[in-house]
Amino acid sequence: MxxxxxxxxxxxPGVRFNDQNQQPRTLLMPERALRLNGPSLxxxxxxxxxxxxxxxxxxxxxxxxxxxxxxxxxxxxxxxALLHDQRAIDF
Amino acid sequence: xxxxxxxxxxxxxxxxxxCPLHCVYCSNPLELTKRETELATETxxxxxxxxxxAGVLQADFTGGEPLARTDIVELVRAGRRAGVYxxxxxxxxxxxxxxxxxxxxxxxxxxxxxxxxxHKQTAREISNTTSHAHKLxxxxxxxxxxxxxxxxxxxxxQNILELKEMVAFVEEYQPGCxxxxxxxxxxxxxxxxxxxxxxxxxxxxxxxxxxxxxERLRGKTRVVFVVPDYYAKYPKPCVGGWGRKxxxxxxxxxxxxxxxxxxxxxxxxxxxxxxxxxxIWKHSSAFQRFRGEEWMQEPCRSCDRxxxxxxxxxxxxxxxxxxxxxxxxxxxxxxxxTSVDAVLTKINDVPxxxxxxxxxxxxx
Numbered sequence: 280m281x282x283x284x285x286x287x288x289x290x291x292p293g294v295r296f297n298d299q300n301q302q303p304r305t306l307l308m309p310e311r312a313l314r315l316n317g318p319s320l321x322x323x324x325x326x327x328x329x330x331x332x333x334x335x336x337x338x339x340x341x342x343x344x345x346x347x348x349x350x351x352x353x354x355x356x357x358x359x360a361l362l363h364d365q366r367a368i369d370f
Numbered sequence: 371x372x373x374x375x376x377x378x379x380x381x382x383x384x385x386x387x388x389c390p391l392h393c394v395y396c397s398n399p400l401e402l403t404k405r406e407t408e409l410a411t412e413t414x415x416x417x418x419x420x421x422x423x424a425g426v427l428q429a430d431f432t433g434g435e436p437l438a439r440t441d442i443v444e445l446v447r448a449g450r451r452a453g454v455y456x457x458x459x460x461x462x463x464x465x466x467x468x469x470x471x472x473x474x475x476x477x478x479x480x481x482x483x484x485x486x487x488x489h490k491q492t493a494r495e496i497s498n499t500t501s502h503a504h505k506l507x508x509x510x511x512x513x514x515x516x517x518x519x520x521x522x523x524x525x526x527x528q529n530i531l532e533l534k535e536m537v538a539f540v541e542e543y544q545p546g547c548x549x550x551x552x553x554x555x556x557x558x559x560x561x562x563x564x565x566x567x568x569x570x571x572x573x574x575x576x577x578x579x580x581x582x583x584x585e586r587l588r589g590k591t592r593v594v595f596v597v598p599d600y601y602a603k604y605p606k607p608c609v610g611g612w613g614r615k616x617x618x619x620x621x622x623x624x625x626x627x628x629x630x631x632x633x634x635x636x637x638x639x640x641x642x643x644x645x646x647x648x649x650i651w652k653h654s655s656a657f658q659r660f661r662g663e664e665w666m667q668e669p670c671r672s673c674d675r676x677x678x679x680x681x682x683x684x685x686x687x688x689x690x691x692x693x694x695x696x697x698x699x700x701x702x703x704x705x706x707x708t709s710v711d712a713v714l715t716k717i718n719d720v721p722x723x724x725x726x727x728x729x730x731x732x733x734x
Contacts, residue, residue: 280588280589291518291546292516292517292518292519292546293479293480293517293518293519293546294518295455295479297427297453297455298453301453305427307427307428307455307479308455308480308518309457309479309480309482309518309520309546309547310428310457310520310547310594312379312427312428312455363589364588364589364592365592366546366547366591366592
C-alpha cells in the first residue's frame, strides 16, 4: 500500500535502529535486520512520525539534485510501500 | 569455498529448560538440563556483551520458558545494554502485568507468544497444561505497550484444521507478525512424529488457506509460514548454514551451531563458561565441522543449490540417514529420500479417523 503525500511514516512497534556507535546502521525488527545505506538510510531516518512523505521527497530532491524529481518521488512511494508491507513502518 | 567464518548475527539463548508446558513437539533435547547446572546471571551478562562485540545483532531469549528465570528482567536489561535486539519467546504463562511492565521498562524489543491451538481443548491436549485463557489475558496486557508482537502457532496434524479460525483470530488482534510454524521433527517432535505429521490433503488445505490469509493481512500482519519439510522438494537452509549466522547457548552454557546438534555423535562442544563467544565461533571444532562445502557429499557437492540450502539440516541427516554429512534426506535429489517417503506413505495411508458407530437398532 502506497502512502499519501500527507502521511507521516514512523517505525512500526518493535522496529528500531541499532545503537549510534554500531556500524553499519541497521534497522532491527522481529527476526530480521536490514542494513541501510545511501538513500534507504536517508529515508528511514526521516520516518520519525514528524515528516510528511512530501517533506521526505523534498529532502531527497535536494540530496539527489541530478535525478528527475518525479522519479525520486515515485521510487520513494514504492520503497515506503515495501517497508509497510514488511511491517517495518506505519503510516 | 570455505570458511573464513562470517560474524554471528543471532544468539539463541536457551535460558532454562524448565517450562510449565509439556508440548509434544518441543524441540528441546530428550535429556533436559537441570536447574542446578543453569548458567549464573553474570555469565549470561558476559555472554551478551561478548556476543554484541562479535557482531551479534539479535538475541532470542527462549527455553524452556525463559520467564521461569527469576532474573529475566535483569537479563533483558543486560542484553539491551550490550547493544542487541532482545526478543522474548514465551508461553506467557508465568507472566503478570507487573512483570510485563518491568520487562518493557528494561528494554524488551519483541514479544513472541506461542499458541498451541485456537481452542482451549486442543491447547490442553498438546501442552498437557491449562494455559489458553491466560494467553488471551497476556494479549490484552500487551496492547498497552508499543512493543513488537509476534503470535506463533505451531501447526501439525491435530490442529491444522483450526487454521481458518487462527487466521480470523490474528486478523482481529493484528499483531505485527504471525508465524504458522509446522512442527520440525527433532527432540520430542521426532518422538511423536507419526501423530504430528499432517497428511498431504491437510497440507494442501493449509497452503491454500495461508495464501488467502496473506493477501487479506497484507500491510497489517506479516505472515510467516514454516513448511513441513518432509513434504518439500528441497531442504531448508537450516540455521542459515552451519556456523554462518547463529549460535545457540543451552542453559548450562554449551555453545551449539544448531538447537538439535547434540544428537550428532562424535562432536565436541565448547562451553561459554570456559571460552569467549568469539573464540568458540572462530575455533570450536563443532562450529568448523560443517562450515563451507568441503564436507559435502554428492549430490550436494556439485549441486547449484548448495549455496542456498547448504545441504539442508545436519541433525536431520543424522536422524533420518544415520550420517550427519549426508544430503538432508528430505531433498528430492537425496539418495535417502525413500526413508522420508516411507514415513509419508505410512501416515497418509492411515484412514481419516472415522468413528465406527454402532447404531441402536429399531426394536422389532
